[in-house]
Amino acid sequence: MSLLYPRLLPAEANRLFEVLHQVPSGAHENMVAYQSTRAVFAATGGQRASRDDLQRLRLSVLAVARAQGYPEEPTNAQGAAFDRAVARVLHEQSLLIPGEAAQRQIWAFLALVLLPDVCTWRWPAKPGKGYTGDRFKSTDLTRHALGRLWTRAHVLRDPDADDPYHLLAVMGEADLDQIMARRSALAGSPALVRSIVRAHAEDPRDADGVPSRTVFRQSLIRLLRLTAFMDLDAASATDLYALVRGVRADTRRALEH
Amino acid sequence: MSVRAWPYRRPVDRVHAEKWQLGVAAGEPLPMALPDWDYTTDIAMSRVVQVDLAELREDCGLPADAGLRLSVRYWPSTSLIKHAAFREILPMRGDKVACEIQVVAEGLDLGGELTIETLLELASDLPYSDPFVATRAGSILWSDQARMHLEGSAGLLPVAPVSFREAGLPPGAAWYVSMDGGDWQQAAMGSLLVLLNEDNPEIRRALEAEKKDAPGDLWGLLEVDIVCDLIGRALDDEAFLDEPAASHEDNGQGITMAGLVRALIRTYLARPGEGVDQAIKRLHDERRRDPSRFRADVQNGIGFPRDGQK
Numbered sequence: 001m002s003l004l005y006p007r008l009l010p011a012e013a014n015r016l017f018e019v020l021h022q023v024p025s026g027a028h029e030n031m032v033a034y035q036s037t038r039a040v041f042a043a044t045g046g047q048r049a050s051r052d053d054l055q056r057l058r059l060s061v062l063a064v065a066r067a068q069g070y071p072e073e074p075t076n077a078q079g080a081a082f083d084r085a086v087a088r089v090l091h092e093q094s095l096l097i098p099g100e101a102a103q104r105q106i107w108a109f110l111a112l113v114l115l116p117d118v119c120t121w122r123w124p125a126k127p128g129k130g131y132t133g134d135r136f137k138s139t140d141l142t143r144h145a146l147g148r149l150w151t152r153a154h155v156l157r158d159p160d161a162d163d164p165y166h167l168l169a170v171m172g173e174a175d176l177d178q179i180m181a182r183r184s185a186l187a188g189s190p191a192l193v194r195s196i197v198r199a200h201a202e203d204p205r206d207a208d209g210v211p212s213r214t215v216f217r218q219s220l221i222r223l224l225r226l227t228a229f230m231d232l233d234a235a236s237a238t239d240l241y242a243l244v245r246g247v248r249a250d251t252r253r254a255l256e257h
Numbered sequence: 258m259s260v261r262a263w264p265y266r267r268p269v270d271r272v273h274a275e276k277w278q279l280g281v282a283a284g285e286p287l288p289m290a291l292p293d294w295d296y297t298t299d300i301a302m303s304r305v306v307q308v309d310l311a312e313l314r315e316d317c318g319l320p321a322d323a324g325l326r327l328s329v330r331y332w333p334s335t336s337l338i339k340h341a342a343f344r345e346i347l348p349m350r351g352d353k354v355a356c357e358i359q360v361v362a363e364g365l366d367l368g369g370e371l372t373i374e375t376l377l378e379l380a381s382d383l384p385y386s387d388p389f390v391a392t393r394a395g396s397i398l399w400s401d402q403a404r405m406h407l408e409g410s411a412g413l414l415p416v417a418p419v420s421f422r423e424a425g426l427p428p429g430a431a432w433y434v435s436m437d438g439g440d441w442q443q444a445a446m447g448s449l450l451v452l453l454n455e456d457n458p459e460i461r462r463a464l465e466a467e468k469k470d471a472p473g474d475l476w477g478l479l480e481v482d483i484v485c486d487l488i489g490r491a492l493d494d495e496a497f498l499d500e501p502a503a504s505h506e507d508n509g510q511g512i513t514m515a516g517l518v519r520a521l522i523r524t525y526l527a528r529p530g531e532g533v534d535q536a537i538k539r540l541h542d543e544r545r546r547d548p549s550r551f552r553a554d555v556q557n558g559i560g561f562p563r564d565g566q567k
Binding site: 007011103226 | 261263265295328332333336338339340344364365366367368369376378393394396397417419423425435452
């Protein structure tokens with residue numbers, strides 16, 4: 001079964017984003033709602049998420065936030081732990097299909113109507129600048145507080161592993177962003193992303209002077225050059241992994257000499 | 258215009274691909290758009306691709322026994338996530354081969370505009386022999402792309418039935434075009450939504466009607482209204498008129514609002530031989546002088562009412 005989620009109309013997303021700034025920090029729970037008269041559903045294609053569905057999802061995400069210290073301001077480590085756990089929650093429990101999850105207005109609804117308290121906790125206002133629009137309005141899916149987490153879980157999910165979401169824990173936010181921000185060339189090929197992350201997990205050496213992160217970032221540049229003229233989507237998982245490992249090994253050799 | 262410089266030789270006219278057909282056996286040609294698509298609709302497509310194997314290997318400088326593979330992948334403009342749909346190793350021997358491709362794109366993964374790419378590529382690694390000869394498995398020797406609009410961007414707009422009474426909109430209205438005004442560089446799909454009033458009995462009847470019984474005059478009027486509304490707002494907005502033409506193209510997240518307006522003008526309102534920028538200037542002046550004439554131009558461009566409309 002798949003669920004259709006409310007799509008918040010853009011004008012309403014803008015209005016609620018402004019309201020975020022008028023509500024004192026810590027009081028955004030007062031904005032929480034399970035419906036909006038300015039949200040609509042896709043006409044067909046699934047069952048509409050009910051109030052109970054939305055409430056369940058909210059409670060699950062809220063439980064993760066509380067486990068990471070909500071409502072106290074999160075440390076970087078708590079923020080990262082929240083992201084990993086919520087990525088799994090959203091992907092496992094929301095029953096969103098990939099087509100719906102690519103609709104930006106759905107994520108605007110979740111951040112600004114269903115979970116404004118949690119999202120403002122995770123991405124607090126910056127002094128003098130306020131909240132960041134991308135994190136709430138979903139103008140860029142790769143930066144949205146929740147949308148980017150669902151996408152991450154979807155791309156990294158390893159159905160053959162005992163824990164299908166184990167790859168979520170391998171990389172930090174900044175490194176994963178290096179992959180996910182390149183939607184067309186890298187993140188659009190889930191098998192390639194999984195291979196890159198696996199290869200990173202298997203090659204954590206830092207002691208010899210070349211940081212693992214440097215090897216990772218330089219190997220991404222090499223892989224990007226290959227994707228310009230190679231079709232990696234038709235490769236078997238084994239061949240793809242061998243290719244990625246080979247590129248990473250070449251990169252490390254080049255950096256060490 | 259950017260030109261891709263390939264790091265190896267590629268064939269010239271050695272692959273003959275028939276157009277994609279909708280369905281798996283002798284269906285209709287792949288349309289520009291699938292108006293009835295939703296997530297529950299998988300899309301079956303087929304085509305025949307003929308390859309002159311020997312000449313192709315010769316063009317590319319490949320050994321006579323180099324393995325070749327035909328593959329198909331598809332992705333929606335919304336998520337950009339690619340799906341491998343077909344893979345077949347071509348025979349080692351023989352001068353020519355004809356390969357029938359049948360693929361099914363799963364509706365759950367789709368949205369926006371669907372791109373289907375057919376590729377002919379090296380099937381396995383080759384030892385390095387000469388410069389400018391492909392050696393890596395997966396090296397693309399030939400490819401083509403087909404596109405089909407499913408929802409949202411370009412000429413199709415997202416439409417949602419909604420109770421206007423509950424939404425705080427005029428309860429007896431037929432429809433409302435919701436536009437996220439101001440930023441013409443936003444993707445059209447995220448900025449536009451046509452709301453149809455479920456409370457209006459005529460609209461409800463139209464929504465429930467079978468396709469063959471659908472009231473063409475009503476939907477035709479909606480089309481005129483949307484085009485007038487969208488282009489009219491753009492022509493009234495200095496921010497649209499001042500934007501450089503180059504910024505109107507696809508921004509990677511689908512066609513922009515500005516790109517959609519320009520596409521509508523090009524399709525419905527530009528005169529023969531008239532560029533889009535010229536048409537924008539003319540329409541801007543015309544609309545200021547005589548708004549009714551502008552609406553009549555839109556009706557004329559769309560062909561409203563169309564044949565078969567009541």
